[in-house]
Amino acid sequence: xxxxxxxxxxxxxxxxxxxxxxxxxxxxxxxxxxxxxxxxxxxxxxxxxxxxxxxxxxxxxxxxxxxxxxxxxxxxxxxxxxxxxxxxxxxxxxxxxxxxxxxxxxxxxxxxxxxxxxxxxxxxxxxxxxxxxxxxxxxxxxxxxxxxxxxxxxxxxxxxxxxxxxxxxxxxxxxxxxxxxxxxxxxxxxxxxxxxxxxxxxxxxxxxxxxxxxxxxxxxxxxxxxxxxxxxxxxxxxxxxxxxxxxxxxxxxxxxxxxxxxxxxxxxxxxxxxxxxxxxxxxxxxxxxxxxxxxxxxxxxxxxxxxxxxxxxxxxxxxxxxxxxxxxxxxxxxxxxxxxxxxxxxxxxxxxxxxxxxxxxxxxxxxxxxxxxxxxx
Amino acid sequence: xxxxxxxxxxxxxxxxxxxxxxxxxxxxxxxxxxxxxxxxxxxxxxxxxxxxxxxxxxxxxxxxxxxxxxxxxxxxxxxxxxxxxxxxxxxxxxxxxxxxxxxxxxxxxxxxxxxxxxxxxxxxxxxxxxxxxxxxxxxxxxxxxxxxxxxxxxxxxxxxxxxxxxxxxxxxxxxxxxxxxxxxxxxxxxxxxxxxxxxxxxxxxxxxxxxxxxxxxxxxxxxxxxxxxxxxxxxxxxxxxxxxxxxxxxxxxxxxxxxxxxxxxxxxxxxxxxxxxxxxxxxxxxxxxxxxxxxxxxxxxxxxxxxxxxxxxxxxxxxxxxxxxxxxxxxxxxxxxxxxxxxxxxxxxxxxxxxxxxxxxxxxxxxxxxxxxxxxx
Numbered sequence: 001x002x003x004x005x006x007x008x009x010x011x012x013x014x015x016x017x018x019x020x021x022x023x024x025x026x027x028x029x030x031x032x033x034x035x036x037x038x039x040x041x042x043x044x045x046x047x048x049x050x051x052x053x054x055x056x057x058x059x060x061x062x063x064x065x066x067x068x069x070x071x072x073x074x075x076x077x078x079x080x081x082x083x084x085x086x087x088x089x090x091x092x093x094x095x096x097x098x099x100x101x102x103x104x105x106x107x108x109x110x111x112x113x114x115x116x117x118x119x120x121x122x123x124x125x126x127x128x129x130x131x132x133x134x135x136x137x138x139x140x141x142x143x144x145x146x147x148x149x150x151x152x153x154x155x156x157x158x159x160x161x162x163x164x165x166x167x168x169x170x171x172x173x174x175x176x177x178x179x180x181x182x183x184x185x186x187x188x189x190x191x192x193x194x195x196x197x198x199x200x201x202x203x204x205x206x207x208x209x210x211x212x213x214x215x216x217x218x219x220x221x222x223x224x225x226x227x228x229x230x231x232x233x234x235x236x237x238x239x240x241x242x243x244x245x246x247x248x249x250x251x252x253x254x255x256x257x258x259x260x261x262x263x264x265x266x267x268x269x270x271x272x273x274x275x276x277x278x279x280x281x282x283x284x285x286x287x288x289x290x291x292x293x294x295x296x297x298x299x300x301x302x303x304x305x306x307x308x309x310x311x312x313x314x315x316x317x318x319x320x321x322x323x324x325x326x327x328x329x330x331x332x333x334x335x336x337x338x339x340x341x342x343x344x345x346x347x348x349x350x351x352x353x354x355x356x357x358x359x360x361x362x363x364x365x366x367x368x369x370x371x372x373x374x375x376x377x
Numbered sequence: 378x379x380x381x382x383x384x385x386x387x388x389x390x391x392x393x394x395x396x397x398x399x400x401x402x403x404x405x406x407x408x409x410x411x412x413x414x415x416x417x418x419x420x421x422x423x424x425x426x427x428x429x430x431x432x433x434x435x436x437x438x439x440x441x442x443x444x445x446x447x448x449x450x451x452x453x454x455x456x457x458x459x460x461x462x463x464x465x466x467x468x469x470x471x472x473x474x475x476x477x478x479x480x481x482x483x484x485x486x487x488x489x490x491x492x493x494x495x496x497x498x499x500x501x502x503x504x505x506x507x508x509x510x511x512x513x514x515x516x517x518x519x520x521x522x523x524x525x526x527x528x529x530x531x532x533x534x535x536x537x538x539x540x541x542x543x544x545x546x547x548x549x550x551x552x553x554x555x556x557x558x559x560x561x562x563x564x565x566x567x568x569x570x571x572x573x574x575x576x577x578x579x580x581x582x583x584x585x586x587x588x589x590x591x592x593x594x595x596x597x598x599x600x601x602x603x604x605x606x607x608x609x610x611x612x613x614x615x616x617x618x619x620x621x622x623x624x625x626x627x628x629x630x631x632x633x634x635x636x637x638x639x640x641x642x643x644x645x646x647x648x649x650x651x652x653x654x655x656x657x658x659x660x661x662x663x664x665x666x667x668x669x670x671x672x673x674x675x676x677x678x679x680x681x682x683x684x685x686x687x688x689x690x691x692x693x694x695x696x697x698x699x700x701x702x703x704x705x706x707x708x709x710x711x712x713x714x715x716x717x718x719x720x721x722x723x724x725x726x727x728x729x730x731x732x733x734x735x736x737x738x739x740x741x742x743x744x745x746x747x748x749x750x751x752x753x754x
């Protein structure tokens with residue numbers, strides 16, 4: 001049995017108890033809202049995590065790359081929604097995954113792409129299942145809800161080379177709210193945009209079986225998802241400081257951290273310097289736009305207890321500089337070289353991406369497993 | 378023979394002609410300054426790139442992780458300086474690399490660590506070669522130049538389990554200058570700090586054979602490196618937008634880019650959306666502190682010609698939103714779905730880290746090779 005003191009630093013830790021609690025909480029939440037959970041694999045990129053997120057359900061997953069789709073198919077998950085608008089040159093890879101058994105759903109956001117997908121499906125002798133992307137909050141791609149363009153895109157899916165699976169949206173603006181009431185309002189408009197779009201398509205004679213939406217903030221604070229069939233959420237598995245800043249979780253719910261070792265000190269402030277820089281923590285400064293800027297992350301002791309008012313104030317490639325929020329002096333004798341600390345991430349997706357595996361740990365620092373991650377495109 | 382149009386996106390491109398020109402320019406510069414070049418592998422993490430950077434020389438390299446040291450040793454490079462202050466728990470790995478033939482140099486920044494290194498060297502039956510880190514600009518770790526503490530650290534290297542190889546500094550503040558005259562001043566103080574420290578140690582009876590310094594900006598603008606023995610530089614191989622903003626290179630010198638495909642458009646501005654988000658471009662916003670903020674990177678056409686006033690204005694995990702600097706409308710018919718673009722990186726180290734290989738390309742878009750990168754710690 002190995003312990004975290006046996007691990008080389010920097011490395012990624014995942015607290016199993018917190019992961020399980022986060023998974024349970026969201027499963028209950030989605031169940032109470034009366035929709036299916038389609039967990040987003042982009043944060044974890046790990047079959048061990050996604051198997052747990054699916055639980056006893058037979059539901060599918062969401063992916064952000066075809067590399068993820070391939071990886072999860074290789075591990076036995078077939079119901080996969082690739083929730084980034086498809087580039088035509090990626091259709092051959094999508095077809096290959098379908099021939100290998102994937103029940104793959106792709107995303108289109110224009111009539112132009114829908115026509116290409118239909119043509120390529122006929123040419124390949126298969127039928128692509130396509131969701132149409134709805135822009136519910138003006139933050140990215142997609143057609144306007146219940147618009148003439150939406151109908152044009154649906155019509156361009158010819159029913160032979162491609163069929164309409166449903167409508168999909170993601171209220172990315174929910175990451176930039178000032179309070180949870182605002183998140184709840186965005187959740188309502190996210191729902192309204194896709195439910196209205198699906199009704200519009202159905203009135204025009206289209207079958208539109210699925211209505212898919214979600215983000216961890218909106219699903220956490222939605223009061224009503226009537227009409228919606230599935231919720232896509234990813235970061236809830238680990239949670240992070242951006243989510244804590246939004247009020248989506250408590251800092252204590254964050255299951256992910258980077259284990260680091262003190263390698264020196266600043267001579268002026270006594271501040272410890274750790275061997276986790278932005279290469280291990282990521283360059284993500286998502287909390288810089290929030291009420292409390294967490295620097296490059298909150299500092300905890302080796303077992304994960306938060307050290308009051310200590311954050312990583314600066315980062316070089318392989319150096320992190322720990323500091324007090326108030327910029328005050330630190331007694332370096334409390335932080336000797338060799339001592340280990342954990343850093344909670346601003347953004348779990350970005351921090352996890354810097355590492356090839358999760359070291360799964362118990363509350364006493366026992367390392368119970370190493371779960372590999374997939375990577376690339 | 379494959380062409381970039383055969384590559385799946387997003388992926389990392391490396392223009393061989395620009396790489397070679399950047400390598401030649403720095404080799405000549407360092408030669409003219411009368412010092413040895415010890416290229417830093419942290420940017421490229423590729424034996425193919427480092428072999429070219431070393432050229433016909435028999436010199437060594439710098440690394441930022443012991444994983445890099447192991448990788449380059451596996452590929453035949455033995456003279457390796459690990460230029461991050463050593464954590465005691467990493468000494469066993471360092472010893473293993475030395476037993477396997479590495480002429481490894483490590484870095485210490487306190488008497489406490491120097492004593493541990495000496496003790497562990499005796500215990501392992503080998504002699505660690507140690508540089509002492511000098512803080513030449515107050516930006517990170519290290520002892521003050523020519524200080525009592527420097528002498529204390531050198532004295533703590535006992536000559537049996539550890540020996541003093543020299544002094545080392547890195548003027549990281551050179552990345553935050555407003556003009557090249559300021560970089561030149563920092564280069565002078567970087568040199569002064571280590572040369573004075575070495576003289577101080579020699580007067581105290583220490584042999585201090587090596588004086589090591591460098592950063593791409595300071596070596597580019599140093600007028601005199603008298604007394605210095607070696608220069609450590611890394612990002613010059615590829616250059617990037619931060620270096621261009623500092624005046625270290627021209628935008629046209631940047632050898633690295635991310636190839637991306639247009640997958641949709643914003644309905645409000647007509648702006649194309651590409652399949653390279655921060656996962657492929659990195660979250661590094663290094664130019665946000667400079668006179669010209671380049672967003673998530675300058676946009677070029679498929680063959681690398683810069684498109685005037687187009688940058689990646691925003692990024693989600695797998696989406697990049699292209700825009701005009703002035704926020705103006707874009708005719709989406711000029712940027713159809715499927716068209717490809719190249720994005721020049723803010724920070725080559727961070728962008729390259731998001732990818733597992735360089736696709737080496739010629740001026741006509743021919744893909745000449747794929748060079749793998751190492752990763753992790």
